[in-house]
Amino acid sequence: MTETQNLTLVQAVRDGLYTEMREDDDVLVLGQDVGKNGGVFRATEGLFDEFGGDRVVDTPLAESGIVGCAVGMAAMGLRPVPEIQFSGFMYPGFDQIVSHVARFRARTRGQFTVPLTLRAPYGGGIRAPEHHSESKEALYAHEAGLKVVIPSTPHDAKGLLAASIRDPDPVVFLEPKLIYRAFREQVPEEPYTVPIGEAVTRREGDDVAVFTYGAMTRPTLEAAETLAEEGIDCAVVDLRTVSPLDREAIVEAFEATGRAVVVHEAPKTGGLAGEITALIQEESLLYQEAPVGRVTGFDVPYPLYALEDYYLPTAARIEDGIREAVEF
Amino acid sequence: MTETQNLTLVQAVRDGLYTEMREDDDVLVLGQDVGKNGGVFRATEGLFDEFGGDRVVDTPLAESGIVGCAVGMAAMGLRPVPEIQFSGFMYPGFDQIVSHVARFRARTRGQFTVPLTLRAPYGGGIRAPEHHSESKEALYAHEAGLKVVIPSTPHDAKGLLAASIRDPDPVVFLEPKLIYRAFREQVPEEPYTVPIGEAVTRREGDDVAVFTYGAMTRPTLEAAETLAEEGIDCAVVDLRTVSPLDREAIVEAFEATGRAVVVHEAPKTGGLAGEITALIQEESLLYQEAPVGRVTGFDVPYPLYALEDYYLPTAARIEDGIREAVEF
Amino acid sequence: MSVFDRPYDDPVRVLDEDGAVVGEVPDVDDETLVDIYRQMRLARHFDARAVSLQRQGRMGTYPPLSGQEGAQVGSAAALGDDDWIVPSYREHAAGFVRGRSLKRTLLYWMGHPDGNRVEDGVNVFPVAVPIASQVPHATGASWAASLRGTDEVFCCYFGDGATSEGDFHEGVNFAGVFDTPTVFFCNNNQWAISVPRARQTRSATLAQKAEAYGIDGVQVDGMDPLAVYRVTEAAVEKARDPEADRPRPTLIEAIQYRFGAHTTADDPTVYRDDDEVERWREKDPIPRLEAYLRSEGVLDEERVAEVESAVESRVADAIAAAESTARPEPRELFEHAYAEVPSELERQHEDLAAVRESRGDAAFLEE
Amino acid sequence: MSVFDRPYDDPVRVLDEDGAVVGEVPDVDDETLVDIYRQMRLARHFDARAVSLQRQGRMGTYPPLSGQEGAQVGSAAALGDDDWIVPSYREHAAGFVRGRSLKRTLLYWMGHPDGNRVEDGVNVFPVAVPIASQVPHATGASWAASLRGTDEVFCCYFGDGATSEGDFHEGVNFAGVFDTPTVFFCNNNQWAISVPRARQTRSATLAQKAEAYGIDGVQVDGMDPLAVYRVTEAAVEKARDPEADRPRPTLIEAIQYRFGAHTTADDPTVYRDDDEVERWREKDPIPRLEAYLRSEGVLDEERVAEVESAVESRVADAIAAAESTARPEPRELFEHAYAEVPSELERQHEDLAAVRESRGDAAFLEE
Numbered sequence A, B: 001m002t003e004t005q006n007l008t009l010v011q012a013v014r015d016g017l018y019t020e021m022r023e024d025d026d027v028l029v030l031g032q033d034v035g036k037n038g039g040v041f042r043a044t045e046g047l048f049d050e051f052g053g054d055r056v057v058d059t060p061l062a063e064s065g066i067v068g069c070a071v072g073m074a075a076m077g078l079r080p081v082p083e084i085q086f087s088g089f090m091y092p093g094f095d096q097i098v099s100h101v102a103r104f105r106a107r108t109r110g111q112f113t114v115p116l117t118l119r120a121p122y123g124g125g126i127r128a129p130e131h132h133s134e135s136k137e138a139l140y141a142h143e144a145g146l147k148v149v150i151p152s153t154p155h156d157a158k159g160l161l162a163a164s165i166r167d168p169d170p171v172v173f174l175e176p177k178l179i180y181r182a183f184r185e186q187v188p189e190e191p192y193t194v195p196i197g198e199a200v201t202r203r204e205g206d207d208v209a210v211f212t213y214g215a216m217t218r219p220t221l222e223a224a225e226t227l228a229e230e231g232i233d234c235a236v237v238d239l240r241t242v243s244p245l246d247r248e249a250i251v252e253a254f255e256a257t258g259r260a261v262v263v264h265e266a267p268k269t270g271g272l273a274g275e276i277t278a279l280i281q282e283e284s285l286l287y288q289e290a291p292v293g294r295v296t297g298f299d300v301p302y303p304l305y306a307l308e309d310y311y312l313p314t315a316a317r318i319e320d321g322i323r324e325a326v327e328f
Numbered sequence C, D: 001m002s003v004f005d006r007p008y009d010d011p012v013r014v015l016d017e018d019g020a021v022v023g024e025v026p027d028v029d030d031e032t033l034v035d036i037y038r039q040m041r042l043a044r045h046f047d048a049r050a051v052s053l054q055r056q057g058r059m060g061t062y063p064p065l066s067g068q069e070g071a072q073v074g075s076a077a078a079l080g081d082d083d084w085i086v087p088s089y090r091e092h093a094a095g096f097v098r099g100r101s102l103k104r105t106l107l108y109w110m111g112h113p114d115g116n117r118v119e120d121g122v123n124v125f126p127v128a129v130p131i132a133s134q135v136p137h138a139t140g141a142s143w144a145a146s147l148r149g150t151d152e153v154f155c156c157y158f159g160d161g162a163t164s165e166g167d168f169h170e171g172v173n174f175a176g177v178f179d180t181p182t183v184f185f186c187n188n189n190q191w192a193i194s195v196p197r198a199r200q201t202r203s204a205t206l207a208q209k210a211e212a213y214g215i216d217g218v219q220v221d222g223m224d225p226l227a228v229y230r231v232t233e234a235a236v237e238k239a240r241d242p243e244a245d246r247p248r249p250t251l252i253e254a255i256q257y258r259f260g261a262h263t264t265a266d267d268p269t270v271y272r273d274d275d276e277v278e279r280w281r282e283k284d285p286i287p288r289l290e291a292y293l294r295s296e297g298v299l300d301e302e303r304v305a306e307v308e309s310a311v312e313s314r315v316a317d318a319i320a321a322a323e324s325t326a327r328p329e330p331r332e333l334f335e336h337a338y339a340e341v342p343s344e345l346e347r348q349h350e351d352l353a354a355v356r357e358s359r360g361d362a363a364f365l366e367e
């Protein structure tokens, strides 16, 4: 029988790192404060003591250096897992991500590959200072050569992280920090993977398909429950991987109802909801009974936290968005 | 009577810089090789001699420094026009663009503003080395606080550039270098502006609306001419500004025919065609007779140039895409 | 001889740890000295109160500065009236010296958008959270000043960790090339969260990084406000009115220590010893200056008590004012992204307003 | 005494401009010396032919290296068999020394994807076009080698302009902190396109930027292949087998000049004087080494002629081979973005294939 532990999402991330490092000596983590401090969210707690400073590396404060060094390491066959302290600080490393991480393989016809997993806590809602609440997954999803994974449960977090670390392609692994400690789940102690590129249906429903991921999964499920009381039956699909999208799952869920809503906290314009809408109508226009609704963050810079509750989609806004799609 | 000159697009850019610098002493250009060399595409030719080294500044080779210094200058009331030599080299300055250029105004409730115009030659098709052919306008369009302008004619280039420089908001001004010298047009000698945020119809047509911008405008028009011979009558709308989108013009052109195709050279997934599709079905689903077609670059890193002709949308691919939308 | 002509590892000093004079006291009047003292006391008290507000859930994450008052106040006090500071997120004290209000500083850490506004006429850049990203801003802003022929000097603050970022390198390098009137003031507080100074870089001093840019670099005892004053004053003077060959920009490394946590979200006991903290506490800038001023007869029990109570009431008033500030209106979200609100954004605002209308604010705010 | 213990502005030299010995000749056998000569001749001839291919429209933009052979060949020749180079876009000559084929180098500049592959067993990183972005790669790769306990040293090339980029700063700083076996080799050819060295930075030398990272920095006459050999060999040795206190990484500034244009798209007469070019031509590394080798009796007319004809036919063969390489198939576009082609990308490929099927390649290719 599989032993399990009751873990939060961030503990599951830590456990995923731990088990992958134990499995494979080539795996190492590097980043700011990941060592003795165990990460500002404790995602690497205890790893320094367990694996030592060569495999759990506190780096200087320089994101391009972190990502760029990880590129060099990965090209030489290691499996680096660089951490960027908050996804809002990935931008100083953006050139390395776009110009190198995403394209080393394509450029060299697979001769040089950089199978690194770039982790970052992401998203809003924790009353953080400026620049600490970004959700810009769309930037990475637009870069061919990258995979982009966003877990929404402890179980998935560990399994998707393991899959990412083992994946031959580089993965941007965004961890919704709003739910880092929001709830616990039984997580197997042993290593396992959850496949990249596969969405999962969190709730079955016949009236409308709601697509979401990350921290928005919970208010979406909440909205679905409320609507169920009104007799509106929502399917809720957690995408888990936002690049490449699980097109088959999206199309199937959509065609079952002809109505869809996409929920994400990233800004609307240019966000993934647009892409998902486009792919739905590309594949399934004839099934479409209503416009695909988008319940998203607004097209504004993420505000200081006194206003973040208005910025982020809430269960109420999601409900209204779903109702609109159903009543169209 | 207005004097005009017969200019190429890059000459019109240069002329736009020249007239704006003459009009306003606060306008200055800075970047790599913009001085004595006149820019690697000659977009700043002669400006150094005309305005001197304080206003036409060769900088060290550092994009974050260029953009970051321009932020400081703009915050103090200057109107800097930083040039990034190729849009593929904007990424090292991406943090400054996203974290500061886009949000100085919002953060400070309009107290500090950074009305700079960030120019870069962009797009593929000129047999350039790696990283010289990027079209990643979607990255900037996803950033609230930025405007993103892409001219497709010499006349627009000068007028839009002037509008950008005078605009109170920061503008990312992407110049399709494939058509820098592709054709000439009469361009007024005096200063004038073309409004940001307004699309223009390049060709009227009753059967389908085709939305495009930049260098893709020409093959799109070409495709439209070919299709006209077959009796398919395309409206071609040149968006000119890709953020904020001219939603009204898009909706109007779409509703007139109920069919649309979007053409851009950027990769498909997460590209602006998805956003435009989403906005069309959001506003006008009931008019929709066919899926909105997307004729775009592929979801791959931009190839070395021996393959770029296959990567870029051609008149033939655009024709096929339009035909599909019409025949659906 | 210029204060810059010294080995990089020989910090400028004025007072020793007991407040005894060991270097050249800056040539300022007593009121200025008392003011430096008062500002340090203000900052220290503000800091303690802010940390406690955070503990009580009345404020979000807050970065304390205790221990660093000497560097912040000493430098900011040495600037001219029209000069600017370009801070990171920890320079509350420098901000206060320059006229930034306590109330707005509190509001900022309370997540209120008004906290990011700067009082009119106060020459302080908005807080920069992305490390080192403000460095090129300072270069560009001071460059603009010199292009316009104003006399303004810009003092840019950043930490020891910031020196590892590309933006530090690019920003200071541009300053060297364009010879801008900029003072790059590094608050080397020995730690970048949990990463010690020695792990940031193998260079023996941070001051010597100036070599890479052909500008002057100098160390100063950052817990000696008078030494900081002196070296900043010299850097400002040189920026404003350079000698023939001397570059205008200067890199100052102010050696200091943060007594507290990196932020209220941080637990420093995980990564550093109490012993170390204790050793640095002996260098506390406040008793040092107080001892000197008492020995000079500039301060006495009574004036110290006066300062104390003035500082306490100022902070209390500011907290009261901040806490009674109205919550920002949600429309604020949409108003300032652009000079004019684009139509789509207007629509988004209407959507939000509609939900609030029908559901009330309860739909957004946890109790 | 170590070759690194010298003022930053005192370049290591071995031969003067006429090939007379003015420093310590590296301790290598004659064949190695002839090989350095041969490789420089090869690079020079390759360069001339490549420029002319571009002029004839048989190749795209090409960055010539004439004038820089001494630095590239001298350094690459000093590496051990298992060592690596991490080049920018201009180090064709260094690549040839390490076993990179002429043909693939040509294919790269012809835009053929096969040009980006490296021959099996050849320890050369792919070309890096974004300036300085390869610097952290070299640090990371050499760090990996030292973590794994291999003996490999990584020599990273970049230009004078590259030293202004944040990635240079971050990459070299990491190397200092983690004490990686890396040689940072700066080809200071005086120009970054049209921007002169003096405009890149106010620091008097680039070598002194090493101060910022606590590592050794040294200047070398980059047009003297033997001086370059010597200093690189010392840096490699130190990286592989460091003395107690000495850091493993080294920053080498090789002073040199590009005789030609930045690339075939550039017209240098716009920004620099012929005089300047002429002055630097007198330092040409090839005649210098040739004079020395002739004076030593290692080369004579006959061997020089041999080298010349061997070089010519090698380049001619490579051009023939490159030009007869089949055009890449469009499916190449899709195959390598990911280890496995995602379904949507497969569909995109099918779309393209369908258009080609119905329209033929004429629909894509201008005649």
Ligand SMILES: Cc1ncc(C[n+]2csc(CCOP(=O)(O)OP(=O)(O)O)c2C)c(N)n1
Pocket: A032, A061, A063, A085, A089, A092, C090, C129, C130, C131, C158, C159, C160, C161, C162, C163, C187, C189, C191, C192, C193, C262
């Ligand atoms: C670009 C960036 N990366 C990471 C962070 C997260 N972070 C905030 S403060 C800090 C440490 C800063 O250290 P230092 O520069 O020494 O300043 P100090 O906090 O000690 O004043 C880090 C890593 C950030 N704010 N910005």
Ligand SMILES: Cc1ncc(C[n+]2csc(CCOP(=O)(O)OP(=O)(O)O)c2C)c(N)n1
Pocket: B032, B061, B063, B085, B089, B092, D090, D129, D130, D131, D158, D159, D160, D161, D162, D163, D187, D189, D191, D192, D193, D262
């Ligand atoms: C990040 C980046 N910015 C700009 C460019 C455009 N560019 C190509 S080469 C070059 C000059 C490089 O100068 P240097 O580093 O001295 O190398 P050199 O070409 O002289 O060998 C520039 C600006 C680039 N390739 N990458």
Ligand SMILES: [Mg+2]
Pocket: C159, C160, C161, C187, C188, C189, C190, C191, C192, C193
């Ligand atoms: Mg610090």
Ligand SMILES: [Mg+2]
Pocket: D159, D160, D161, D187, D188, D189, D190, D191, D192, D193
């Ligand atoms: Mg150069």
